[in-house]
Amino acid sequence: MIRIHILDGKAFVWNYVDARRAREEHRIVGTLVGALARKPRQNVRLGLPLQLLPEEARLLLDKGLATLCKNTASPPPGEDTREDPLSQQKVTAYQKGLEENYQEQVRLAAEQRKILLDTLAERIAQGRAKKRQREGEGEPPSKLGEVEPSFVLPRDSMMIQLPTERVYPCQEEVVVDWHVPSKDWPYTGQPDHEMRYCIFRSLWGKGFYITSGSKFGGDFLVYPGDPMRFHAHYIALCVSQDTPLSLCDIISAGRLGTNVKKTVLICSAGKDGTATYTSLQWTGMQ
Incomplete structure (x- = not known):
């Protein structure tokens, strides 16, 4: 079972075995956000923890592949545990x-x-x-x-191994119920999150790898295989069925996808939980 830790509403995986399983077995990529022990002052190559999108974390939870937990507050500074x-x-x-x-x-x-x-x-x-x-x-x-x-x-x-998590599971960990919105997990029930998760789950179910698409102005980037080996084929834009799109927005999205050699997918989620897609490709005027 993959352990996902919550901190200020963000989901992290600290165990490297869990991070590897999430990628290799479940196609959950996430983003490494931790500094490397030998090169802590650079930000080109990062390490654990692995930060998950809310949709990535929820998919693992929804499939029964992970548990959501958090650590309780640390003991007061004056409390001495050396006698334990x-x-x-x-x-x-x-x-x-x-x-x-x-x-x-x-x-x-x-x-x-x-x-x-x-x-x-x-x-x-x-x-x-x-x-x-x-x-x-x-x-x-x-x-x-x-x-x-x-x-x-x-x-x-001498070389010293620096563990990225507690050697022994912390007894103070508590399991968070992700079905109910709370301060730790506020996403459940939010319309935007529910729409994005419906689309994420649909694309994931088709065998794609999915990452954040913020660097290309979209919601998700959709890959045919592992992002370490493939370029993204699609930029997914999540739009509510009740939200009108102006012609300028459609043209901008189409030209953006063409400039980065990707197909734009305008994605919407129906009330029955199904996802619909409309692809945009800029062909120019003859």
Whole structure:
């Protein structure tokens, strides 16, 4: 079951296994919004958490593939939890695992260094021999290892895994009922959301991958396959059946789609929950 966490009405997936399952098994792409641990000051390549559109989160919830939860408020600043035996056990287990990880990295780094020295042994020996000849010293030792100091890996150079979620599920998590509008999940029952979700569910049911279309002036971008491998074929504009469209808006949408080499879909949702589509393609005047 995929765990979706709610914060200020936004849906996030923190577990990388859940994020991978959502994309590979359920065609839910989302948007990575977290900074990378090694390059936190750049925004070209981002990492976890994965932020989901309300429609993406609701589809997973509607299909019974996910649960919606939130964390309760943190304990007061003055409250000390260090006396908790369970917390002490977790700290001890973490420190033990950290030490075992360090010793393993020392062993692997020493092996890699030995392999590297073995491949460069002849060149190193020749260089040392020339240096000793210039300085008038005797023959160098026969073994390279006799003059090599013992290898030491500084602790501040070891690689440390940074978890993107709690190692143990937080006992303070509460499940949010997404069927009822609330402060945490205000979308249920809103006409715009219901229309967008109806269209999203319909397009998803046809086998498409769907992402946000805000960068192209639409509601959704529709892909024939994973967006990492395909360009979007359609720009979906969600319009209520009761909302009139001016001729200028239709022309603007058609020309926009032509400029970015995509077909514009004007999408509407009926009262019975069915979605209807009208495609626009700009052909110009002959």
